[in-house]
Amino acid sequence: MIPVQQVWPEEFATRYRAAGYWRGETFGGMLRERSLRHPDRIAIVGGEARWTYQELDQRADAVAAGVRALGLVAGDRVVVQLPNIPEFFSVVFGLFRAGVLPVFALPAHRSAEIAHFVAAAEASAYIIADRSDGFDYRTLAAQVRSQSPALRHIIVVGEPGEFLSLDEVTSLAADVGPGPQPSDVAFMQLSGGSTGLAKLIPRTHDDYIYSFRASAEICELGAESAYLAVLPAAHNFTMSSPGSFGTLYAGGRVVLSRGSSPDAVFPLIEAERVTITALVPPLALVWADAARAARHDLSSLKVLQVGGAKLTMEGARRIRSALPVRLQQVFGMAEGLVNYTRYDDDEETIVGTQGRPISPDDEIRIVDDHDQPVPLGAPGHLLARGPYTIRAYHNAPEVNARAFTDDGFYRTGDIVSQTPTGYLVVHGRASDHINRGGEKVSAEEVEDHLLAHPQVHDAAIVSVPDPYLGERACAFVIPRGEAPKGAVLKAWIRSRGLAAYKVPDQIVFVAEFPATGVGKVSRRELRAAIREYLAAEPQGSEKGG
Numbered sequence: 001m002i003p004v005q006q007v008w009p010e011e012f013a014t015r016y017r018a019a020g021y022w023r024g025e026t027f028g029g030m031l032r033e034r035s036l037r038h039p040d041r042i043a044i045v046g047g048e049a050r051w052t053y054q055e056l057d058q059r060a061d062a063v064a065a066g067v068r069a070l071g072l073v074a075g076d077r078v079v080v081q082l083p084n085i086p087e088f089f090s091v092v093f094g095l096f097r098a099g100v101l102p103v104f105a106l107p108a109h110r111s112a113e114i115a116h117f118v119a120a121a122e123a124s125a126y127i128i129a130d131r132s133d134g135f136d137y138r139t140l141a142a143q144v145r146s147q148s149p150a151l152r153h154i155i156v157v158g159e160p161g162e163f164l165s166l167d168e169v170t171s172l173a174a175d176v177g178p179g180p181q182p183s184d185v186a187f188m189q190l191s192g193g194s195t196g197l198a199k200l201i202p203r204t205h206d207d208y209i210y211s212f213r214a215s216a217e218i219c220e221l222g223a224e225s226a227y228l229a230v231l232p233a234a235h236n237f238t239m240s241s242p243g244s245f246g247t248l249y250a251g252g253r254v255v256l257s258r259g260s261s262p263d264a265v266f267p268l269i270e271a272e273r274v275t276i277t278a279l280v281p282p283l284a285l286v287w288a289d290a291a292r293a294a295r296h297d298l299s300s301l302k303v304l305q306v307g308g309a310k311l312t313m314e315g316a317r318r319i320r321s322a323l324p325v326r327l328q329q330v331f332g333m334a335e336g337l338v339n340y341t342r343y344d345d346d347e348e349t350i351v352g353t354q355g356r357p358i359s360p361d362d363e364i365r366i367v368d369d370h371d372q373p374v375p376l377g378a379p380g381h382l383l384a385r386g387p388y389t390i391r392a393y394h395n396a397p398e399v400n401a402r403a404f405t406d407d408g409f410y411r412t413g414d415i416v417s418q419t420p421t422g423y424l425v426v427h428g429r430a431s432d433h434i435n436r437g438g439e440k441v442s443a444e445e446v447e448d449h450l451l452a453h454p455q456v457h458d459a460a461i462v463s464v465p466d467p468y469l470g471e472r473a474c475a476f477v478i479p480r481g482e483a484p485k486g487a488v489l490k491a492w493i494r495s496r497g498l499a500a501y502k503v504p505d506q507i508v509f510v511a512e513f514p515a516t517g518v519g520k521v522s523r524r525e526l527r528a529a530i531r532e533y534l535a536a537e538p539q540g541s542e543k544g545g
């Protein structure tokens with residue numbers, strides 16, 4: 001098994017420690033300390049459950065002992081796919097304590113994706129809920145198991161069916177051992193996947209705790225804060241910006257929502273006196289519309305964070321006028337760098353920028369195609385390096401050679417410009433991924449699945465503007481023989497075990513791709529040519545679908 005590491009050059013590590021960013025804390029230690037300091041304070045609210053810090057701490061201990069009893073050891077990997085339920089936290093803190101690394105899948109992921117995570121991480125276990133949102137994850141687990149011979153345990157929160165229940169696991173006893181070091185990797189996040197399949201992002205205790213501790217300070221979280229997790233708990237935004245972990249760090253309360261519609265959420269905001277929450281732009285706009293007519297008391301809500309995809313100025317203004325809250329734009333990535341507008345920024349900055357970095361030691365470069373700096377204010381490729389931005393993906397030497405500069409800057413793939421005050425404005429992406437209202441889709445990954453269909457000769461996916469999502473995915477398909485129905489290809493993508501959000505929104509059949517004049521073209525040039533063609537002939541996007 002390949003060990004998981006994340007290593008900064010010694011001079012950087014020394015600097016980050018000396019500056020007080022990396023304080024030698026671990027997740028397990030952080031929770032224990034909070035539990036000893038305020039055992040009876042509520043940490044997690046979800047459904048009927050209200051867990052105190054002490055209860056969360058004890059449940060995490062039971063998970064740590066249970067996974068050890070199953071034979072998992074420090075450094076092992078476990079794919080965790082849980083909805084927004086309290087057990088998400090007992091499971092992940094238990095794994096952290098045992099030094100076992102969660103790999104965070106989203107509830108939307110299906111068999112092809114999970115099997116890929118299991119294989120790439122060499123995971124020995126997979127943890128799911130029995131059912132959620134009308135979907136039975138045990139069926140998914142059975143499919144994954146058949147594709148993943150090395151997977152040893154499937155653990156189910158709830159009714160286990162043919163698998164092992166979390167209750168059985170936590171009833172087992174074992175010595176948990178000394179626990180991980182702060183510089184050890186705590187877990188792996190998944191990249192949004194700009195090229196092909198998702199890469200694994202190893203984050204250490206030191207670097208990740210710094211990112212959410214500093215985020216909690218920026219967002220002024222404290223014991224009285226109630227953070228509502230609406231987006232999936234496993235998403236980097238929801239987890240760490242400052243998210244549930246930042247809230248627990250500050251001694252506040254995490255409230256879990258299973259739904260995201262105003263009908264589901266507004267009563268919860270009122271009942272729990274929620275103070276802060278985080279949304280993607282399309283959802284924030286739906287909430288803003290609903291808030292005008294809301295019958296619920298939303299007055300406890302002080303901060304609405306919006307991020308994951310670009311919030312237009314018009315959208316920002318609509319939110320500000322509909323909801324009497326502080327709007328905060330958040331531009332982040334699971335690889336590290338996170339930017340916030342600050343509460344006391346002026347209107348223009350809050351509405352018109354995506355914020356500035358967390359740390360004084362976040363280094364930003366904005367460069368042209370040849371890695372040369374662009375003039376201040378001009379758009380260019382965003383490169384980032386700093387105390388919580390990774391230096392490498394797990395076990396991906398070729399990708400790493402492309403995704404990082406020789407001196408360790410991460411190539412974010414985002415096109416941004418910088419204001420004179422150091423705030424970033426996001427203009428778009430250089431790489432071929434579609435940001436569907438915060439959900440990232442790799443064009444290449446979905447094209448590969450389309451190409452596997454017998455009636456598809458060739459396929460190219462591009463993003464097209466969408467008034468609601470910001471971007472949507474349009475697949476250009478050259479059929480082999482008679483063109484299949486668009487709906488058939490959409491169903492095909494689902495049947496290949498991909499998340500629903502990866503199904504192209506629109507399918508356009510064409511006899512050939514627009515020529516690029518370069519003879520045999522790369523996918524990248526081809527997509528650029530299609531984008532040009534769409535821009536020239538907007539009605540082209542109306543065909544088929």
Ligand code: AMP
Pocket residue numbers: 190191192193236306307308309310311329330331332333334335354412413414426429435440
């Ligand atoms: P992921 O790779 O899934 O962690 O997604 C990170 C990417 O989401 C960033 O590199 C951006 O492309 C996009 N993103 C996140 N927040 C924002 C934002 N506030 N505005 C525009 N794009 C964003």
Ligand code: DBH
Pocket residue numbers: 236237240241307308309330331332333334338438
């Ligand atoms: O989109 C993201 O990945 C994201 C957005 C806001 C993120 O990872 C974050 C904040 O930490």
